[in-house]
Amino acid sequence: MRLDRFLSAQTSLTRSAASEAIRRGAVCVNGMPVRKPDAAVNPELDAVTLAGKPVSYEQFVYYLLHKPTGVLTAARDKKQPTVLDLIKPEDRRRGIAPSGRLDKDTSGMLLLTDDGQLSHQLISPRHHTAKYYLARLRDPYRPEYAEQFRAGIFLREGGREEQCLPAECVPVGGQLALLRLREGKYHQVRRMFAAAGNFVIDLLRVQIGALPLPPELPKSAYQKLSTKDISLLCEDSSISSVRAFCMQHYSSYWIK
Numbered sequence: 001m002r003l004d005r006f007l008s009a010q011t012s013l014t015r016s017a018a019s020e021a022i023r024r025g026a027v028c029v030n031g032m033p034v035r036k037p038d039a040a041v042n043p044e045l046d047a048v049t050l051a052g053k054p055v056s057y058e059q060f061v062y063y064l065l066h067k068p069t070g071v072l073t074a075a076r077d078k079k080q081p082t083v084l085d086l087i088k089p090e091d092r093r094r095g096i097a098p099s100g101r102l103d104k105d106t107s108g109m110l111l112l113t114d115d116g117q118l119s120h121q122l123i124s125p126r127h128h129t130a131k132y133y134l135a136r137l138r139d140p141y142r143p144e145y146a147e148q149f150r151a152g153i154f155l156r157e158g159g160r161e162e163q164c165l166p167a168e169c170v171p172v173g174g175q176l177a178l179l180r181l182r183e184g185k186y187h188q189v190r191r192m193f194a195a196a197g198n199f200v201i202d203l204l205r206v207q208i209g210a211l212p213l214p215p216e217l218p219k220s221a222y223q224k225l226s227t228k229d230i231s232l233l234c235e236d237s238s239i240s241s242v243r244a245f246c247m248q249h250y251s252s253y254w255i256k
């Protein structure tokens, strides 16, 4: 692989900024300065440094962010803070983007990655990846929600009624409900509860597939996912086990 391509893939430098850094002599390969942007490197074997700091090789990066409310799920915005702004400059790489989206007013688990194939798999309704949401409702939970959502509730989409895929819903105590969706329509959870005559006050995404939002991960913080975590994203859990997890860790989330 060309040195300039390696450097721009593994850092936030553009290809031309990488070439410029190489020409300046800021890049060493196995301890020796290399000033040719087209020099060949073996990412698995060669030790590359930029301004004396090692540049490690990872084909893709996967960050699990605890998105806070008030932040946009977008790469950048001229006026408002985005989830990419929460990633430290040294952890940013070109191509990192949120996988799916959470509304500005929704908090919880968001994957940021440059692995487009996995991202697509997690978003596409064809793959049926489960997403779990904990909703704090204005009015008490009603047992009818389970059947209404399982049957596929109708939402207005572009001027016509569209039926949602079957979703599971269980109470978590008080005004809390846990919902499992396998698709991601615009404001879906909020609109589903509105269609059922209730109102979502707060919304937290607590799990994707079989990977929960780590309870010890503070709002706005993120962590790198392990290979095991990544495979859990593509598996599933029973809603009763997610419910038990929420009762243990997240039932007082909005009180803190």
Ligand code: URA
Residues within 6 Å of the ligand: 101, 102, 103, 104, 106, 133, 186, 187, 188, 189, 190, 191, 203
């Ligand atoms: N449903 C919503 O209403 N909002 C989200 O952010 C995600 C799902």
